[in-house]
Amino acid sequence: MVSTIKPKQVNFNDLWPIVLTTVRSVINMSRYGHTDQLTWQNRFSDIYDMCAATPDSYAEKLYEETTKFLEDHCISMKKDIVESEQNMLNIYVKYWTEYKMGAEHLNSLYTCLNNLIVKKHLVTEPENNMILEYTIELNDQSPVEIGEMALDCWTKIIIEPLKDRLVKLLLEQIYLDRIGECVNQTIIKNVIISFVDVYQYRKINTLELYENSFESHFLQATGKYYREEGNHHLAKLNCIQYMKKILLFIDDEEFRSRKFLNPTSYIKVNNECLQRLVCDHYDTLKNECNELILQQDFDALQNMYKLLKPTHIGTNYMVEQLQANITYIGNEKIQSLKGENLPTLFVETLLELHTKYLNIIRETFANDPDFISSLDKACTIIVNMKNGNCLSAKAPELLAHYCDNLLRKSSKTLTENEIEEKLLHGITIFNYLEDKDYFQRFYQKMLARRLINQQSTSMDAEEFIVTKLKEICGYEFTAKLARMFQDMKVSNDLYIKFLDYLKSESSSNVQNQTMTNLIGLDFNIYVLQANSWPIAQLTTNTFLIPQPLEKPLHLFEAFYNKQYNGRKLCWIYNLSNGEIRMSHLDRSYVVTMCTYQMAILLIFNQHDKLTLHEIAESTKLNTKELEKQILPLIENKFLLNNTNNLTSKSIISINFEYKSKRTKFKISTTIHKETRQDSEISQKIVDDDRKFYLQAIIVRIMKSRKILKHNLLIEEVITQSKQRFIPSIHLIKKCIEILIDKQYLERNLTDEYTYIA
Numbered sequence: 120m121v122s123t124i125k126p127k128q129v130n131f132n133d134l135w136p137i138v139l140t141t142v143r144s145v146i147n148m149s150r151y152g153h154t155d156q157l158t159w160q161n162r163f164s165d166i167y168d169m170c171a172a173t174p175d176s177y178a179e180k181l182y183e184e185t186t187k188f189l190e191d192h193c194i195s196m197k198k199d200i201v202e203s204e205q206n207m208l209n210i211y212v213k214y215w216t217e218y219k220m221g222a223e224h225l226n227s228l229y230t231c232l233n234n235l236i237v238k239k240h241l242v243t244e245p246e247n248n249m250i251l252e253y254t255i256e257l258n259d260q261s262p263v264e265i266g267e268m269a270l271d272c273w274t275k276i277i278i279e280p281l282k283d284r285l286v287k288l289l290l291e292q293i294y295l296d297r298i299g300e301c302v303n304q305t306i307i308k309n310v311i312i313s314f315v316d317v318y319q320y321r322k323i324n325t326l327e328l329y330e331n332s333f334e335s336h337f338l339q340a341t342g343k344y345y346r347e348e349g350n351h352h353l354a355k356l357n358c359i360q361y362m363k364k365i366l367l368f369i370d371d372e373e374f375r376s377r378k379f380l381n382p383t384s385y386i387k388v389n390n391e392c393l394q395r396l397v398c399d400h401y402d403t404l405k406n407e408c409n410e411l412i413l414q415q416d417f418d419a420l421q422n423m424y425k426l427l428k429p430t431h432i433g434t435n436y437m438v439e440q441l442q443a444n445i446t447y448i449g450n451e452k453i454q455s456l457k458g459e460n461l462p463t464l465f466v467e468t469l470l471e472l473h474t475k476y477l478n479i480i481r482e483t484f485a486n487d488p489d490f491i492s493s494l495d496k497a498c499t500i501i502v503n504m505k506n507g508n509c510l511s512a513k514a515p516e517l518l519a520h521y522c523d524n525l526l527r528k529s530s531k532t533l534t535e536n537e538i539e540e541k542l543l544h545g546i547t548i549f550n551y552l553e554d555k556d557y558f559q560r561f562y563q564k565m566l567a568r569r570l571i572n573q574q575s576t577s578m579d580a581e582e583f584i585v586t587k588l589k590e591i592c593g594y595e596f597t598a599k600l601a602r603m604f605q606d607m608k609v610s611n612d613l614y615i616k617f618l619d620y621l622k623s624e625s626s627s628n629v630q631n632q633t634m635t636n637l638i639g640l641d642f643n644i645y646v647l648q649a650n651s652w653p654i655a656q657l658t659t660n661t662f663l664i665p666q667p668l669e670k671p672l673h674l675f676e677a678f679y680n681k682q683y684n685g686r687k688l689c690w691i692y693n694l695s696n697g698e699i700r701m702s703h704l705d706r707s708y709v710v711t712m713c714t715y716q717m718a719i720l721l722i723f724n725q726h727d728k729l730t731l732h733e734i735a736e737s738t739k740l741n742t743k744e745l746e747k748q749i750l751p752l753i754e755n756k757f758l759l760n761n762t763n764n765l766t767s768k769s770i771i772s773i774n775f776e777y778k779s780k781r782t783k784f785k786i787s788t789t790i791h792k793e794t795r796q797d798s799e800i801s802q803k804i805v806d807d808d809r810k811f812y813l814q815a816i817i818v819r820i821m822k823s824r825k826i827l828k829h830n831l832l833i834e835e836v837i838t839q840s841k842q843r844f845i846p847s848i849h850l851i852k853k854c855i856e857i858l859i860d861k862q863y864l865e866r867n868l869t870d871e872y873t874y875i876a
Contacts, residue, residue, distance in 0.1 A: 126173040134165050135184060142185065145228065146192060146221035146269075159228070167231045178235050182262070185229070189269050193218075193276035200281065208288050211277075212309045218273060219316060226266025236262040267320035274317045274328065282332045285310060289333065290340050296375065297344065308379050315381050326383060334384055338391050341372070345395040353400055358407040362422040365396040369426075389429065397426045408437055412444045421483045428487070438493045445476055445497035450504060462520035470544045473498055495551070502551040515554050516801075519561035521545050526566075526581060527574045538580045546587050553845045555592060556809065560801045563599060564653045570607055571645060571694055578604075592842055602651040610645045613682075617644075620678045641698075642671040646679070646688070653801075654691060662692050663739040665718045701757075704777055710757075711785040715740060715748040720757065723773045732767040742767075751786050809844065813854040816840055818863055821874035829870050 141162040144154050154162075169177040196214045203210040226233065263271065278285070289310060292302045314329040345368065352364050369392050376388045397404070404423060411419045420437070427434045449472050456464045476494050484490040505512045522545050525538050533541070552558055569575045582604065589597040647654075664672065672690070679688055695714040699721075700707060712720075715738070722729060722737050729737075735745050746765050752758045756777050761770045816839050821827060827835075836851050855872070858864045865873045 126171045127168065128174075129168045129172045129177070131169060131172075131177045131180060134169055135181070138162055138165050138169075138181075139184075139188060141228075142188060142225065143192075145224045146189070146218065148217065148221050148224065163228060163230075166229060170231050170235055176235075178232055181232060182236065182265075182268075185225075185265060186268060186272070189272045190276060193272045197277045197281070200277065207281075207284065208292070208306050208310055209303075211281075211285065211313075212306050215273070215309065215313050218269070219313075222266050222269035222273075225269060226264055229265040233264040233266075236264060264320060270317045270320065278314070278317065278328070278332070282314075286333055286336050290337065293337070293375070293379065294340070294344070297371075304378055311379055312381065326381065329381060334380075334387070337380075337384075338387060341388060342391050342395050345372075345392050346399065349396045349400060353403065358403055359411075359416070359419045359422075361400075362404075362419065362426060366422055366425065368392065368396060393426070393430050398430050398432055401432055405436055409440045409444075412440050417479060417483045424484050424487075434484075434487070434489060438489050441476075441490060442493035442497045445472070445494060446500050448472065449497060449501035453501060453504075460524075462517045462524060465514070465517045466521045466545055466548055469498065469502065469548050472501075473547060498548075498551045499553070502548060503553045514548075515552055515557035516561045518545055518548055518552065519558055519565055522562060522584060523565040523569070526576055526584070527569055528576045533576075535577055535580060538577065539583055542580065542584050542587070546584070546591070549588070550591065553841075554805075555596070556812075556843045557802065557805050559588075559596060559843075560653065560805045560808075563603070564801065566600060566603060567652050567654055568694075570603060572696070596843065599651050602648065606647050606651060607645070610647065613646055614644060616682070617675060617678050620681075621674065640667060640671065644675055649689070653804075654694060661739045661741065662715065662718070663737070664692075665721045667721065668714075701777075703773070703775065706782065708777075708779065709783045712752075713748065713786075715744065716752060716786060719745075719749055719752065723758075728770055728772040730767065731765055731769045731771060734771060735767075755786055809846065809850065810854055810857070812843070813840060813846055813851060814858055817851075817854060817858055818874075821864060821872060824874070826867075826871055826873050829872065832872060 141154060141158060148154075166181065169181050196218070200207055200210050200214065289307060292307050296302045296304070296307075311329075311333060314333050315326060318325045318328055348368065349365065353361050356364060369389065372388060372392050373385070376385045380388065404427065408420075408423065411423065424434060424437065427437065449469070452468050452472065453465065456468060458464060473494070476497075477491075480486060480490045480494060502514050522542065525533070525541050525545075549555070549558065566581070569581075575581050585597050585600050585604075588600070676688060679686070692714045696711060697714060697717050698709055698711050699717050700709050701720075718738050719734060722734060731745070731749070734749070735742065738745065740748065749758065749765070749771065753760050753771075756774055759772045759774050761772070813836060816836055817832070820832065820835050820839070832855070833848060833851055837846060840846050855864065859866060862875065865875045867873060
């Protein structure tokens, strides 16, 4: 700092007594009152004059004399504190409060000297532009400001010699506070914080005195006290009562810390309490944990969580036990499921379990991610259990049926919001499926039936779940599902073109003509891409199309061949259906049935009675398929059989006495045996798809890596495929061998594979 005030000659012996009077008044402010402003300004100038005196500065001497005064003053106060005996803490706080305030004011009064002490102070002489430089070095140590020096005197003369007695008295007072005795909290707080404040001017190690002289002894005393308290209460209380008791201890001690201690001690005190009250008795808590989970005593579990979570032991054991318990309960519930509507029971039971424990984790374990993870792992185990005849082994199929039940038109009407909410429940379970590709296959088949039979309750709901599946598994997983929707739209457009084609081909006036007018019946058709739909023509079936259907089929084939030259249409009669009007009875009935059944009934337009063999000759259906299709007609009383069992000689006749309250209904051919066979076929198709999928992944990995060790390749394949399914090591090895045989890979002697394709 540069100043233009001209130095002058002063007599130190004349000025110092005057300054000392003010210093004594400032340091004993509570006894002598405040120094008036004029006196303060005069002393400030006097100190400056001594520091800037010529020819020699009195800064060093001023510093030494001030230090000597403060040391003598501290010695005097120490004597009073020591002599106070039982009242030592009170006297200490009285003097400390006074001295600390005085030291702060002295530091301001000695601003000029502080500037010289802390750094070089430059004073410029205007007449000759001389720069005077003052530095002070005392006792070969770096000088400190007057305020810090004053506190150092207090530390050296009062705290250091008396700290053992002070700390002993503090610990006694804190012990009394713990056992409920009345103590002077302000006195205790001020004594403790004085160990921090005396180092307030320091830049580093500001808590050194506090931590070494008080905190370490306090933590030791705290540990001893709560070790004894823990042993005492555990001997007479059960585990649940003990946890409640020690939670009160910990809360009390936390409150006590905030009353008396520096904030840096809070966590240390809490850890010491937990160590003595919780960790030292961990085995007792551990032994009780599983029983509390089985009894679902969530209040006690919440207390145990609060106690264990902050410790170094943590809550791993609680997490493991909760996961094991959820898994056991879930498996028991799933195994006990019975009834016709198993898909809904399966999903709702799992969802109920998931919701219940998610709420428990939220309320009992503070939404702890470790406990949420344990719930996820337990649900994954439950959903993917494959031992024996466990219902979970069919989880992908059951979940697909659950979605199908929601999305298919039924008598149970739900709002669109309710459907979407229930579909989200299904998605929750879907997330836990490992064999997501199995679900995809089953869902795709059921979606195909809904779309073809126009049984979807809402296209928005259909697209909603596909969007959710896409978000979870990616575009590739739902690509075929999306193409199925697209096919339906394209097919509808094609049907409109076909109708225009018929009109253009007709020679008569076709204005406002319908499909029925043009070809004799109401005819609709879906043209679907073979590689996008999980359906195929049954090659084992032969079928002679009924004569009324021949004309529309030939017309459509002619139209399609003109539109798409080179494409081949393959008719899927087993998935086709139609409406037939039965007008031979006393009232007219409209019945929806499959094409095979319709062909059987149409024969009876010319005959009242036929043998099963004759029907087979007319329809060209094989015996097995014919029996499967004709049985529902007999069971619904449309046809009559003269024998109990169907044989080739059985006489089938039309029932002219048929009556029903309903005039419009549908005949279903779906039976359990067919569904089970369908399931087995779907699983086989998925198993084959997995092999190709894994081979593609292996090739993709090796193409980018070129050379890779066996174990690393296995790990990478599992990582990339687990979004669809968890492949077995055996299956991966088998796919690697296939690729080696196809000369995509080569095995090296060092257990490595090289990409060679």
